[in-house]
Amino acid sequence: MTWLSYLLPITIYRKETSRGSLIEVREMWGERKLDMNGYPQSNRGYRRLWTKVLKRANAQDLPPQATGLILGLGGGDTVKILGSDYTVTVVELEAEVVGVAREYFGIKSSPTRSIIIQDAKDFVARNHTKYDLVIVDVYDGDGIPLFVRGQKFLKDICRASKPTGKVIINYASHSFKERDFTQFEKKLKQIFPQVELIKIGGHTLYTGAVSRRG
Numbered sequence: 001m002t003w004l005s006y007l008l009p010i011t012i013y014r015k016e017t018s019r020g021s022l023i024e025v026r027e028m029w030g031e032r033k034l035d036m037n038g039y040p041q042s043n044r045g046y047r048r049l050w051t052k053v054l055k056r057a058n059a060q061d062l063p064p065q066a067t068g069l070i071l072g073l074g075g076g077d078t079v080k081i082l083g084s085d086y087t088v089t090v091v092e093l094e095a096e097v098v099g100v101a102r103e104y105f106g107i108k109s110s111p112t113r114s115i116i117i118q119d120a121k122d123f124v125a126r127n128h129t130k131y132d133l134v135i136v137d138v139y140d141g142d143g144i145p146l147f148v149r150g151q152k153f154l155k156d157i158c159r160a161s162k163p164t165g166k167v168i169i170n171y172a173s174h175s176f177k178e179r180d181f182t183q184f185e186k187k188l189k190q191i192f193p194q195v196e197l198i199k200i201g202g203h204t205l206y207t208g209a210v211s212r213r214g
Contacts, residue, residue, distance in 0.1 A: 037141025042075025076107035
């Protein structure tokens, strides 16, 4: 990290992926940030956001050696927050994002962390593993893929959760209107026995519990 980043933003990586997404890594105020198509995907603010979300969802109050599934890697903010307390599987569509996360943000595979390059919807459709925590954080810039709001995908991630498991879905976009959130919450309530809305700053997330604890 160079001291020049305290004076002006420095772009240290810029590339268009094979799928046409523009990835940029910048250094600003002594911090590395990841943007995709001009929208932030990883930075200090996002790490604070996810720390609060995971705390609100009691996601860090799970049994020892808990298992997690993270759909969408970005700069690996959620991976870092969960740390070594979880055995984590990360699914990321863009191979270039995995390379950037590895080289610029220190996110590497390990005995407790596997990174798979695959479409999230295809992975969960074929998945037979049950997880304590499923995080859905798939974006292409500011856009959320249409499949995230589909019933099949939501049923698949519900099926991927243990009976006491929890799902957290990052569901926010500058283009969304109030009805988008209302309709999505209605779909969630058709699938998950418990649904909670989490609003932090300008971000909207939902948690879905597969069954009530206790």
